[in-house]
Amino acid sequence: MIKSLRGMNDILSEDYKRFTYFINTATKVAQRYGFHFIETPLLEETALFKRSVGESSDIVGKEMYQFIDKGQNDVCLRPEGTAGVVRAFIQKKLDKAGGAHRFFYHGSMFRYERPQKGRLRQFHQFGVESFGVNSVYEDVTMIMMVSDILKELGIGYRLQLNSLGDNNCMPDYRNKLVKFVKECEDDICEDCVRRLDTNPIRVLDCKNDKCQTIYDGAPKLLNNLCDSCDDDFSSLKKILQNNGIEYEIDTNLVRGLDYYSKTAFEFVSDNIGSQSAIAGGGRYDKLVEFLDGRPTPAVGFAIGIERLMELIVMPETSRDGYYIGAMDEEAVDLVMSLAHKKRKTDKVTIDYKAKNFKNHIKAADKICAKYFCIIGSNEMKDGNMIIKDLQNKTEIIIKQEEF
RNA sequence: GUGAGAUUAGCUCAGUUGGUUAGAGCACUGGUUUGUGGUGCCGGGGGUCGCGGGUUCGAAUCCCGUAUCUCACCCCA
Structure with missing residues (x-):
């Protein structure tokens, strides 16, 4: 019998109902916020992901479905959605058009990983990207949108917030942190030693208790923001408070993808095992420029659909037909x-x-x-x-x- | 890539120290006087015990390999 590939699932019956119910609900909410659907290819040039997601990340380093096609092009099945949307945004010259451009998408993503609860090789994300809006209000709008979607689906969550700083303050902070960690290099776990080389900021969310005890004394990201980032983060918290959205500050919340700056947020659930992040996002003001577009501020998020499938509270089904x-x-x-x-x-x-x-x-x-x-x-x-x-x-x- | 635990009917699972023809519940299906539904009654089909080797008179059961699943690590949604 021919079986599906590891980590690749069929969606049918009850799962399909939940899946479409999610897509319909999320689409409805995104449209209420004035966002438009965008479909981008599943296959893109490998260079797109190397440049956007970042070579240091595991996604690019070891998790991509990468191959040479019959035309000798180095291509990849997309491991995430933002890069393709940004590429399309630039290719359609919307960066030069000016103004705000707001998109949502949903579809399959591919990462060659060992499957576990809430993690598949082919999985589905619903995502939103907003271009051309600098205001921290737009960051809050993103968070509100996720919150609305989860609420409509009856899903409980905790919202975690951090600021990753920008090109102004992040490099200095990274140097401080590296200096601190190097001094206790003998006491930290192997993974952290490796992170020191590849992606030092990531030591902050190490799950090793011993490492965490050591990092308690490390310099904090939030104490090292420049004035502009610090102001934005304060406004963000205030606007959320004004709108009754609860949050927790987590100075150790870092994003795995290189393109994030300033606002970073994660929605987590305590009921789905160790892969607890059900949605994540933040600002990425430098990415458009980095992919050869005109400098354009941007902010977005992605929801992992499989991770919240079992959390969705379905409406009662009524007799039909x-x-x-x-x-x-x-x-x-x-x-x-x-x-x-x-x-x-x-x-x-x-x-x-x-x-x-x-x-x-x-x-x-x-x-x-x-x-x-x-x-x-x-x-x-x-x-x-x-x-x-x-x-x-x-x-x-x-x-x-x-x- | 690393570690642990699993794999028996469509599904959830029993299966004794290795011993006749591998079981149950649910589901499916047929019947139950041609007229009223969730839980009536009686019957039926359905398994290469994940796959491949090995040990043995004999393997679902013990050993080795392998695939897949699950959980965790790495990483991430």
């Missing part, structure tokens, strides 16, 4: 015709076999039909049909031609 059953072999043709007619407007389920009344009504109940119709010898003779409302337990008799 018709079930039409035949009690005689001779009535099956008529049932087929009635169904064909009714299917122009309604959901209709039929059985091609003649059964007795009880079996048909059981079947109608099982598939949760709202209306139950039966054609037996009586109906064949008089041209009537019974329509029974299975919800209200009422029934009416109509002419078959009125059905």
Whole structure:
């Protein structure tokens, strides 16, 4: 038997219902905020991700589905959504057009990782990107949007906030931190020693308790922001407070992707195992410029759909559609015709076999039909049909031609 | 890439120190006087015990390998 590849799942039945319910809800919210759908290719030039996500990240270093295509192009299945949207934004010259451009997208992302709870090789994200808006209000708008989506889905969360600074203050802070960590290099874990070379800021969210104890005394990102970043972060907190959105400050919250600056946020759930981040985002003012566009401030977020699938509280399903059953072999043709007619407007389920009344009504109940119709010898003779409302337990008799 | 635990019917799982033809519940399906539904009654189908080797008179059971799943690490949504 041929099976799906590791970490690649089929979505059907109940999962598909939840999946589409999520997409529909998130789409509705994003549209209420004035965002427009954008679809970008699953396959992009490898260089796009190397330059945007950053060579130091594991995503680019070891998790990309990268290959040479038949035209000798070095290509990748996208590991995340922002890079492609930024590329499209620049390619369509929207950076030169000026003004605000706001997009949302959803689709498959690919990372060659060992699967575990809430992590797949092909997974789905819903994301939003806003270009051309410098204001910290837009950062708050992003957070509000995620919050609205999660609330509509009945999902509880904690919001964690940090500021990563900008080109002005981050490099100085990084140097301070490296200096501090190097002094205790002998006491920290292997991973942190490696991080010192690849991505020093990441030592901050090391899960090793011993490391964390050591880093308690390390210089804090939030105490080393320049005036502009510090002001923005204060405004951010104030606006959130004014709008009743609760948050926690986590100075150790860092983002794994190189392109983030200033506002960084993560929505986490305590009910889904160790991969607890269900949404993450922040500002990335330098990325457009970095990908050869005109300097354009930008902010966005992405939601990991699989991570919150089991948290979604589905609305109660109500009875829907018709079930039409035949009690005689001779009535099956008529049932087929009635169904064909009714299917122009309604959901209709039929059985091609003649059964007795009880079996048909059981079947109608099982598939949760709202209306139950039966054609037996009586109906064949008089041209009537019974329509029974299975919800209200009422029934009416109509002419078959009125059905 | 690293570590641990799993894999028996469509699903959830039993299966004794290795011993006849591998079981249950649910689901599916047929019947239960041609007329009223979630939980009536009676029957039926369905398994290469993940796959490949090995030990043994004999393996679902013990050993080795391998695939997949799960959980965790790394990393990330």
